[in-house]
Amino acid sequence: xxxxxxxxxxxxGFMALATTFATAGQDSERAKIETVLQTYESxxxxxxxxxxxxxxxADGVFMPQNRPSQVGxxxxxxxxxxxxxxxxxxxxxxxxxxxxxxxxxxxxxxNSAGTITINATGKKKAAASQELFVLRKNTRGNWKIARYSxxxxxxxxx
Amino acid sequence: xxxxxxxxxxxxGFMALATTFATAGQDSERAKIETVLQTYESxxxxxxxxxxxxxxxADGVFMPQNRPSQVGxxxxxxxxxxxxxxxxxxxxxxxxxxxxxxxxxxxxxxNSAGTITINATGKKKAAASQELFVLRKNTRGNWKIARYSxxxxxxxxx
Numbered sequence: 001x002x003x004x005x006x007x008x009x010x011x012x013g014f015m016a017l018a019t020t021f022a023t024a025g026q027d028s029e030r031a032k033i034e035t036v037l038q039t040y041e042s043x044x045x046x047x048x049x050x051x052x053x054x055x056x057x058a059d060g061v062f063m064p065q066n067r068p069s070q071v072g073x074x075x076x077x078x079x080x081x082x083x084x085x086x087x088x089x090x091x092x093x094x095x096x097x098x099x100x101x102x103x104x105x106x107x108x109x110x111n112s113a114g115t116i117t118i119n120a121t122g123k124k125k126a127a128a129s130q131e132l133f134v135l136r137k138n139t140r141g142n143w144k145i146a147r148y149s150x151x152x153x154x155x156x157x158x
Numbered sequence: 159x160x161x162x163x164x165x166x167x168x169x170x171g172f173m174a175l176a177t178t179f180a181t182a183g184q185d186s187e188r189a190k191i192e193t194v195l196q197t198y199e200s201x202x203x204x205x206x207x208x209x210x211x212x213x214x215x216a217d218g219v220f221m222p223q224n225r226p227s228q229v230g231x232x233x234x235x236x237x238x239x240x241x242x243x244x245x246x247x248x249x250x251x252x253x254x255x256x257x258x259x260x261x262x263x264x265x266x267x268x269n270s271a272g273t274i275t276i277n278a279t280g281k282k283k284a285a286a287s288q289e290l291f292v293l294r295k296n297t298r299g300n301w302k303i304a305r306y307s308x309x310x311x312x313x314x315x316x
């Protein structure tokens with residue numbers, strides 16, 4: 001009888017431990033992904049194209065509102081260079097969710113708010129957007145933005 | 159010698175077969191996802207909210223341009239009802255990619271083009287957008303839209 005009781009307890013203990021490790025592992029991945037998105041936020045606010053590129057996968061796709069989808073590092077770099085020439089961003093991202101869905105894939109959703117300055121005129125306007133990121137962990141173990149779509153949540157100005 | 163040659167060939171044969179099955183399985187899942195997105199396209203063009211809802215996960219998130227993110231079936235239904243009251247769509251989706259990234263997760267990217275009619279005025283305008291879908295296979299084996307973000311690719315009108 002003693003053994004019968006002991007074995008399930010040992011199994012339950014192991015399972016609880018395994019669950020703890022799995023959760024801790026996911027939390028650790030989520031923390032890494034949050035750091036990537038914080039780097040992206042700071043790169044946007046610094047108009048720093050190369051810092052932006054550091055968080056993108058080489059075969060990433062950037063889907064900016066009012067422009068066609070930009071596929072691959074060369075086109076993504078050109079798009080951000082153009083955007084940073086036109087505008088200066090001062091925004092904060094608020095994460096709505098970060099979800100790992102495979103060992104090397106995750107997605108994240110956020111809302112951002114702040115101000116956009118039109119560089120040509122110095123005119124400022126309010127900005128509020130929603131973002132959907134698909135992220136992939138590369139062979140070095142670093143999470144990168146693989147696909148990224150966003151849009152304004154503000155009503156059209158016209 | 160004969161055995162040495164035969165075993166690797168048998169292994170290679172099995173591996174080729176396994177690869178074929180894996181590819182066929184992925185193709186089959188991709189085909190199912192394409193059908194879901196075709197259903198979504200036809201639901202948009204028919205202004206059919208319930209048909210839209212049939213392709214969404216119950217805990218889905220719809221991220222429409224110019225509106226806040228809509229989380230869950232109730233808010234998603236209200237958003238599409240409002241959109242279909244305001245506009246009538248006549249658009250075609252062109253898939254850019256469909257990628258299964260886990261047994262029950264996938265993402266898809268597309269471009270859409272056509273016309274939007276403003277119901278209040280009857281005025282038509284050109285539409286061109288890019289779409290990013292995250293899809294999840296539910297316990298019944300049906301792929302559903304779990305997250306969906308899109309934005310226009312046209313330059314701002316103002």
